[in-house]
Amino acid sequence: MKNLAYILIGTFLGIVLYKSEAASWFRIYEMFQFDSFHMYGIIGSALAVGVILVLWIKKSKVKSFSGEPISIPDKEKSFTRYIVGGTLFGLGWALAGACPGPMYVLAGAGFWPILIVIVGALFGAFIYGVLSDKLPH
Amino acid sequence: MLYQTWPWYVSGPLIALIMALLILMGKRFGMSSNLETFCSIGGAGKFSDYFKVDIKSKRWNLLVVLGSVIGGFLGAHWLSPNPAVDISPKTVTKLQELGFDSAGKAYLPTELFSLESLSDPKIWIILLIAGFLVGFGTRYAGGCTSGHAISGLSNLQRPSLIAVIGFFIGGLIMVHLLFPLIFAS
Numbered sequence: 001m002k003n004l005a006y007i008l009i010g011t012f013l014g015i016v017l018y019k020s021e022a023a024s025w026f027r028i029y030e031m032f033q034f035d036s037f038h039m040y041g042i043i044g045s046a047l048a049v050g051v052i053l054v055l056w057i058k059k060s061k062v063k064s065f066s067g068e069p070i071s072i073p074d075k076e077k078s079f080t081r082y083i084v085g086g087t088l089f090g091l092g093w094a095l096a097g098a099c100p101g102p103m104y105v106l107a108g109a110g111f112w113p114i115l116i117v118i119v120g121a122l123f124g125a126f127i128y129g130v131l132s133d134k135l136p137h
Numbered sequence: 138m139l140y141q142t143w144p145w146y147v148s149g150p151l152i153a154l155i156m157a158l159l160i161l162m163g164k165r166f167g168m169s170s171n172l173e174t175f176c177s178i179g180g181a182g183k184f185s186d187y188f189k190v191d192i193k194s195k196r197w198n199l200l201v202v203l204g205s206v207i208g209g210f211l212g213a214h215w216l217s218p219n220p221a222v223d224i225s226p227k228t229v230t231k232l233q234e235l236g237f238d239s240a241g242k243a244y245l246p247t248e249l250f251s252l253e254s255l256s257d258p259k260i261w262i263i264l265l266i267a268g269f270l271v272g273f274g275t276r277y278a279g280g281c282t283s284g285h286a287i288s289g290l291s292n293l294q295r296p297s298l299i300a301v302i303g304f305f306i307g308g309l310i311m312v313h314l315l316f317p318l319i320f321a322s
Contacts (some may be wrong), residue, residue, distance in 0.1 A: 005162065006200035013155050013201065014208015019139075019216060020148030023209070025245045026222045029232065032305075032312040035225040041145025042152070043286060049153035050291030057160055064163040072160065075279065075289055075296035082296050085277025086285075086303020092270025093304060094311035095263065095319075097245070099282040100169040100275060104202050106245070108209025113250045113264060120268020122179075125172035127269075128276040129187035135277065 014105045023105045025097025032094055081137040092124075140218055156288055164197055167284035169275035171195075171202050213244075220244040235320040263319065270307075278303065 017023045020042055031039035056062075057070060064070050093099050096117045098106060103121065106114040128135075156166035173188065174195040181188035213220065221242050232240035239247040247254065254260045275281040278300045280289060286304065289297025 002162075002197075003200055006197050007204040007207070009155060009158055010201035010204020010206075011208040011211070012204070013152070014205035014210075015212045015216065016143070016148055016151045016155070016208075017205070018209050018212030019143040020145070021142055021222050021244075022148065024222045025249070026224045026228070026232075026240060026243075028308075029312060030224045030228040032308045033228055033231060035228045035231075038145055042149040043282075045146050045149030046152040046156075046287050047149075047290055049150040050156055050287060051293070053153060053157040054160070054291045057157065062161070064161055066163060068163055070160060070163065072165075072292055074292075075294045077296060079299060082278050082299035083303045083306075085274050085279070086300040087274070087307040087310075088270050088303075089274030089278055089281060089300075090304040090307020090309075091311045091315075092267050092272075092274055092307070093282070094308040095315075096267035096271055097249075099271065100172060101205060101281075101283055103271075104168075104205045105209035105212070106250075108206035109213035109244075110210070111245055111250045112252060113255055113260070116255075116261060116264040117268035117271070120265040120270075121172055121272030121275075122175055122268075123265075124269040124272025124274070125169075125276045126176045126181055126184075126188075126272075128273045129173065129176060129181060130185045132185075132187050132276075 013101065014108060017102050017105045018109060023098060023102035023109075028094060028097045078137055081135075084136075092121075140216060142223065152287060153291070156283075156291065159201075162197075165284075166288045167198075167280055168202070168205075169272075169281040169284060171198050172272050173276060174199060217244075235316060237320070274307070 021027045022042055027039055030036045098114065098117060103114055103118050107118065159166045174192060177188045177190050177192055222244055224241055229241040237246050237248050249260060280300060285297040285300040290301065
């Protein structure tokens with residue numbers, strides 16, 4: 001039952017990412033050219049609603065659907081890993097025109113060359129894991 | 138309406154709703170950690186303890202991935218009679234100058250994402266490097282667009298703000314400085 005819920009949430013996410021065109025390489029390029037409000041509108045309105053929902057979840061101390069208390073852990077404090085990792089991610093995001101959610105959406109949509117991007121991303125995550133204790137965080 | 142581009146003021150709040158649903162299910166909205174889980178499944182634990190994790194505890198997120206593949210299929214094949222992305226005319230002109238004639242006529246540039254484009258080894262290298270940067274960068278930064286730009290910023294996390302600033306530094310360098318070198322014909 002819960003498994004089905006995760007699949008359905010993922011399906012809904014996939015449809016939203018595809019239909020909003022957040023999964024389109026062209027929209028990412030357009031965003032980094034500041035030629036349209038579309039992507040900023042998606043991220044901005046997601047944030048506006050997201051901030052309110054997270055605040056409500058924390059303040060109301062609402063329980064999860066299965067009755068457990070919800071804790072949203074803070075991100076580990078640092079600067080280096082976020083700015084360096086973030087910049088490398090940004091370089092890839094603009095070139096591939098897809099981040100880790102839309103990659104799978106595009107595979108489902110039948111754009112087979114995206115599989116090469118996914119293989120590259122898996123290799124990148126693997127190399128990070130191998131090097132992680134040697135990199136500055 | 139359903140078959141047109143979904144406007145930002147519909148799509149954005151829906152993404153926030155998905156994030157809230159996952160939190161209410163006791164989970165978190167973050168797609169890039171799946172890359173590590175796939176590595177773990179593929180036996181990466183043999184190379185680094187980093188990948189020695191309890192795969193069962195990550196299964197729920199793999200089901201979200203499975204769903205998003207299905208969603209992509211439905212979005213592309215059932216909900217989009219016209220896949221062309223109506224980007225700004227200014228963007229179309231800039232892309233044409235870089236040799237992207239499919240700008241404004243397709244969902245993804247056919248110059249990169251069609252089977253014909255794969256006959257050029259340069260395209261393979263571009264796609265592999267792009268993927269590598271995404272995978273390496275997102276794990277280094279501890280999250281991607283979903284984990285930092287949506288989840289982290291919704292929770293007012295300063296680390297996520299730093300990461301998102303990084304996303305933009307990288308994206309702007311790529312599009313404005315490197316694209317002319319990579320794609321100039």
